[in-house]
Amino acid sequence: MRHDAPRSLTVLGATGSIGASTLDLVGRAPERFRVEALTANSSAEELAKAARAVGAKLAVVADPAAYGALKQALSGSGIEAAAGAEAVVEAAERPSDFVMSAIVGAAGLAPTLTAVRRGAVIGLANKETLVCAGALFKDEVRKAGATLLPVDSEHNAIFQVLDRERPEGVEKIILTASGGPFRSWRRSDMAGVTPEQAVAHPNWSMGAKISVDSATMMNKGLEVIEAAYLFDQPREKIEVLVHPQSVVHSMVAYVDGSVLAQLGAPDMRTPIAYSLAWPARMQAPVERLDLGRIGQLTFEAPDEVRFPALRLAREALATGAGAPSVLNAANEIAVAAFLNRELGFLAIAEVVESTLERLAGRGIPDLESVLALDHDARRLAQEAQARQAVRA
Numbered sequence: 001m002r003h004d005a006p007r008s009l010t011v012l013g014a015t016g017s018i019g020a021s022t023l024d025l026v027g028r029a030p031e032r033f034r035v036e037a038l039t040a041n042s043s044a045e046e047l048a049k050a051a052r053a054v055g056a057k058l059a060v061v062a063d064p065a066a067y068g069a070l071k072q073a074l075s076g077s078g079i080e081a082a083a084g085a086e087a088v089v090e091a092a093e094r095p096s097d098f099v100m101s102a103i104v105g106a107a108g109l110a111p112t113l114t115a116v117r118r119g120a121v122i123g124l125a126n127k128e129t130l131v132c133a134g135a136l137f138k139d140e141v142r143k144a145g146a147t148l149l150p151v152d153s154e155h156n157a158i159f160q161v162l163d164r165e166r167p168e169g170v171e172k173i174i175l176t177a178s179g180g181p182f183r184s185w186r187r188s189d190m191a192g193v194t195p196e197q198a199v200a201h202p203n204w205s206m207g208a209k210i211s212v213d214s215a216t217m218m219n220k221g222l223e224v225i226e227a228a229y230l231f232d233q234p235r236e237k238i239e240v241l242v243h244p245q246s247v248v249h250s251m252v253a254y255v256d257g258s259v260l261a262q263l264g265a266p267d268m269r270t271p272i273a274y275s276l277a278w279p280a281r282m283q284a285p286v287e288r289l290d291l292g293r294i295g296q297l298t299f300e301a302p303d304e305v306r307f308p309a310l311r312l313a314r315e316a317l318a319t320g321a322g323a324p325s326v327l328n329a330a331n332e333i334a335v336a337a338f339l340n341r342e343l344g345f346l347a348i349a350e351v352v353e354s355t356l357e358r359l360a361g362r363g364i365p366d367l368e369s370v371l372a373l374d375h376d377a378r379r380l381a382q383e384a385q386a387r388q389a390v391r392a
Contacts, residue, residue, distance in 0.1 A: 006034050007276075012092060012111050013102035014038035015046045017207050018125040018151065021269050022100050023050055025276060025284065030054075032282065036096040039088045039103070039111075042066045048073030058094065060087045062107070089114050098276065100151070101126045104209055105332050106325075106374050109133060113367065116146040123275040125151035127226045132325040133370045134229035149275040150230055154223055156271035157249035157262035162231060173233055174251040174259075175223055176243040177302065178203050180215040183244060187306045193345035195338060203246040203266040212335045213309075216348055217302065221313020222331075225324050228317055235317050240310065242300045247289065265289050308349045316356060322373045323360040329377035330355035330384075337385045347388045354384040 009026065013019045019038075026033045035056040040047040042063035048070055051059040058080045061070050067083035074081050082090070085107075092099060092111035099115040100123040101108055108126035113133075115122055117140060124130070130137055141148050150156050154175050163169055181200055182190055199211040206214070213219035220240055227238050241251075246266040253259045264270045265287040273284035291297075304311040309331075316323040334351040337343035343351065359377055364370045 006032055007098050008034045008036050008096040009098050009100070009276075010037040010039075010091060010094060010096040010115070011035070011100045011102065012039050012088065012108060012115075013041075013100075013104065013126070014050050015040040015043040016102055016104060017210075018102035018268060018272065019100065020050075022102070022123075022272050022276070023054055025269055025273055025282070026054055028285065029282060033276075036094050037091040039091050041103075041107075044069035045073050048077075048079075051079050052077055058082065058091055060091045062088050085110070093118065097121060098123060100272075100275075101129065102151075104128075104207060106132050106328060109370070110367075113137065113140055116140050116148075117144050119144045119146050121147040121149065121278075123149050123151045123272070125272075127152060127222050128328050130226045130229045131222050131328045132374065133364065133367065134225070134324065136364070136367065136370065138229055148230070149278055150226075151268075151271050151275050152223060152226070153266075153268060153271050154250040155227060155230055156274055158227065158231060158252060160262045160274070161250075161252050161260040163252075163254075167232070169254050169256070170233070170237070171253045171255045172237045172239055173227055173231060174239045174241050174253060175220060175227060176241050176246075176248050176250050176299075177217065177220040178214065178246045179242040179244055179300075179302075180217065182215055183242065185306075187346070190306075191344060191346050195341065198338070198345060202244075206268075208339055209332070209335055212338060212348075213331070216309045216345070217307035218309035218313065218331050218335075218348070218352075220302070221310045221316075222328065224310075224313055225317045225327075235314065240302050242302050243297065245294065245297055247291075247294060247297055263289060263291075309352065312349060312352055312356065316360065319360050321360075322362040322364045322370070323356060325364060325370055325373050326356055326359045326362075326377040327352060329374045330381035333378050333381035334385060337389075342389055343385050344388070347385075351381055351384045351388060355381045 037058040039060040044066040092114040101112040102125040198215040251261040267286040316327040330352040334348040
């Protein structure tokens, strides 16, 4: 891929927060990018508007019921419309240099793997891909010669300061966490948390699901698993440190006592811009960091008693095999139930733990096994959620 030529780009999950931020940057530097394809779940009108704005060749909705609305919204534009899960995979298969993988949840696994298998550069914002099938996914990356660029602010920070040429010098990786909106709450007070409170993140603007994951600290647990696969580090070398200001995005400690950190304002356009322009850099319209104004940066250890999701994620990583996939699937079901007011906030982790106890030992030798395990975990999590609702 020539770095002085316009890059062709596909965005999987174009209407979510990561996708929208990606297209914001693309729109500010149209000479640097050609947009091949955009996908969304069901937001047909929003997708059509985005596709028109950046001149995409193809727009795809995963929900077939939204196809008519998408077709109508694109009428006269010359932009091709398609629908269905297979069409999303076909969008990932089209010849673009860079694929932003920003579909939330396990639904992003198949299209991301498709892009990997054709050797694309992948901006990985879908952490569930590595959580659900880390070893399989990394093996596909190696076989295809694909390039994996982490977009999560924490993993992107590590990518920027990690000496990948001399891994023996790395002592540990330190993932920072904001602690979410309930960082200082007593566990008993969290019992009555509402969806509105949980999605009101103090620092970041994110979608509902990831905001709830941040509030439970499951997001950080998933990131621990992701970091283990991304950077080929044993779980013992990955630590979590709560940093409420969200200025230090993560750190790498070295055997000589040095600690390198990447800092910036809490704006996802910074790591997205780094990934889009890699190995160069590009302008991003983000607030510049003013440490003098901020005054102080604080850090504290995470509390795995008040936030058991982090413990569950570490245990799933230690168990290995299909346990991380079970963790992710059960969490998706529990978070959806919480957002629908069918499950209490504290019960999210309880549903996940119950599901892990029943399925954690199953192996995942291939993608079909991953998908089958994901299906079974979702079914058992729904049953656990229903039992929780009856008790409530």
